[in-house]
Structure formats: structure tokens, C-alpha cells
Amino acid sequence: MRTTQPLRTPTVAIARILRGLGLGQGSDFRVAGTYRNGERIGTHVLALTEHADLTIAAYADEIEQRSKEGPFEFRVSVQYPNGSRPMADIANYGPRTREVPPAPVEVSADARQAAEAAAGPAPRRHLPEAGSPAGSFLEVFRERAWQKRQADELRWSAGQAELLSAAGSIQLLFNRDGVLRHYPRPGWAGRTVADGRIDPLVKGGFLVITEPYGPGSKRVALTADGRHALLLWRRWRPTPTPKNAKEERAPLHPLLGGEEASRRKRAAAEEQRKRDAERDVMYAALDELIAWEERDDRLWKVWATVQGITHRLGRRRPVGWMPTPEEIAEYNLDPAAVDELRAEAGCAVPKPELPRMSPLRPLDLPPLPAAPSDEQLGLFDMRTESSNCLQ
Structure with missing residues (x-):
């Protein structure tokens, strides 16, 4: 059987009483010492929350009574400096102050309705007219804010952004052997790219594997969502999300407000x-x-x-x-x-049978079509020395 330890200090005594009222030490109250000229003159309690002030004010007499039953007596002071909210103070020194809570001010229904009628409706905020300089500035600001939000919601890694950049420059091809390779320059030997890295981009509506691009080969191309997302990435330059090899194969959210998200x-x-x-x-x-x-x-x-x-x-x-x-x-x-x-x-009535519910399956949508070829897109390709992320 567990026994209660004897009270040896006033800090332990008052903390035990307050914890018994459901207050948390460190979260609702803190017990500290009061010093004068380097000498401790007593112990006081600092209420940290409004809940603690209300609880101490409600049980002020009980706290004093329980402290008198022990070896350390405390006095509870309650004041109302800011209206109806109490300010409680517990200490084993100094005078004890108890203020009467102020009576609530009752406002009649007629007075309340008269005050609301005098106040009138809230002033309406008038937006600038369309076509005006202020209206044009507001439209540009809204468009920029929307584009930045779209870019921030992509959550690509640096390697995934490089893959989309390579696909936009017609540098990702499946050869006759079925292996995906990245060709940074025409005529160069390509570097192998794991198929699993483009699967999230394809399912997210950013990339699509087109029909045979050449004898026995296929091209990885950008969709309209992928092209727009790549331009947003290059314009707003959001911070790439650090991802390891496993995280790069996790599903991606489609472009916010794009064709894939809409369908x-x-x-x-x-x-x-x-x-x-x-x-x-x-x-x-x-x-x-x-x-x-x-x-x-x-x-x-x-x-x-x-x-x-x-x-x-x-x-x-x-x-x-x-x-x-x-x-x-x-x-x-x-x-x-x-x-x-x-x-x-x-005529016997047969027992009714319950229909079978169709199982809940994930959405299986066909891939988006490839965006029209744009030769200028490759002019803005991001070339970095750390192209090893395509490995």
C-alpha cells in the first residue's frame, strides 16, 4: 500500500493542494520563493492561466482550510482589477485581500436593440472596378498569389524537377531494350533512369509515355499540367523537398487547379x-x-x-x-x-435478398495526352552540375 510522504517544505504542501483541485504544476501554476535583500521571506504561487485564477478564486476558502490542517499555512487573496476576471494570489506571508466580484451589468433588450440600430450595418468593402489601375493591380496580385501557391503545393524534389526538365527537352527515351535513358545531348550515350522514378510523375498527370517515337523507342513527354507546373517551378523557385529513393516513388498530388485535379x-x-x-x-x-x-x-x-x-x-x-x-x-x-x-x-412471398454493393476501388483514369511540342521550352532548361540525381 502506497503511503503519502510527509510535508517537509511549503512548496510541496501548496503544490499538493492545488494538484488536488485538478491544476497542473508547470502548466497552470508555478511555486516560487520571494526574496528580499537576498533573504527568503516566504513562498508564493504564480497562476499561469485563466483557468488557474478561476479555480483558485472558487476554492479560496478550501485552500486556506486545507493549508491550516498541515504544518504550513497559506493565505489566498482574490482581486478583480479588470472587471469580472479574478486575479488570485497565494502566499504564506503578507496581508490577505478579498474583493467582492462585481455584479454583472444587465442590459435590457430595448437598449440592446437601440444600440444595434444606432451602430448601423458594417461598412461594405468596395473592390476597385475592373479595368481601372487599382483593379488591374488587384488581378495581377491575385494571379501571382495563386501561381505561388500552385508552385508551393508541388512538393517536388530536385531530382523530380530535373526529370520533368529533361522530359520537356525530349531527353527521356525508352530504347528498344525497354530501358529508360536520359540523353543530355544529341549523340551522347544516355544514362539509365529507374522506371520507378517516373511512375509518380505519370500518375500525377505531369508526364506521359507517348507512342513509338522512333524505331522501337518511346518518348516520355510533358502533359499540359506538367508543362505549366514546370514553368511555375522555374519562375517561383520553391524550396525542393528532400526525398530519398523510396520517397521519390511515393504518389504525388496533381497540379492544384490543373486538368488532372479537375478530372x-x-x-x-x-x-x-x-x-x-x-x-x-x-x-x-x-x-x-x-x-x-x-x-x-x-x-x-x-x-x-x-x-x-x-x-x-x-x-x-x-x-x-x-x-x-x-x-x-x-x-x-x-x-x-x-x-x-x-x-x-x-401465393407465397419469397424472402427478399440484399443487393451486392460494388467494392470501393481506386480511381483508374487514362493518362493525359502529351502537350503540343514547343521547341522554345528547352531554351529555359535548368542545367546544373549536380545532374547525378538522374542516376
């Missing part, structure tokens, strides 16, 4: 519409199944009453069974249930 949104909305329709059909089938089971329970109880059966485990009511007039009179059967049995004897 993903449309496909997701269409998928959600289909699932909502399937859900409505499922709920309707569930209602039919519940109604059928409730009806079957009623009819089974009639049959069980006549047969003298007390439990249902493993016992089913024969299809087309009808009680005789003598049984109806003897067991005082429900006429409505007898009518349902008579209707079922002529």
Missing part, C-alpha cells in the same frame, strides 16, 4: 453519386427484408401456438399451412394473421 474531382463525384444510389437501393431492400421478417415472425407464432412449440431453433413454418376453423376458435388466433396466412397459401 479526378469529377470522377470522384461521379463515383460518389453511384455509391449514393447503391446505398438508397440497399436501404430500400433492408426495409423490405425487415418487413418480411416481422411478418414471418407473426405467422410463425400462430403456427407455433397451434403446434405447441415454445422455441424456434431449427423449426420452420411449412409453406402454405393454414389453421382449421376449429384451431382458430380453440386458440383464439388473430384474424389479421389468419388472413395473412390465407393470402400466403395462394
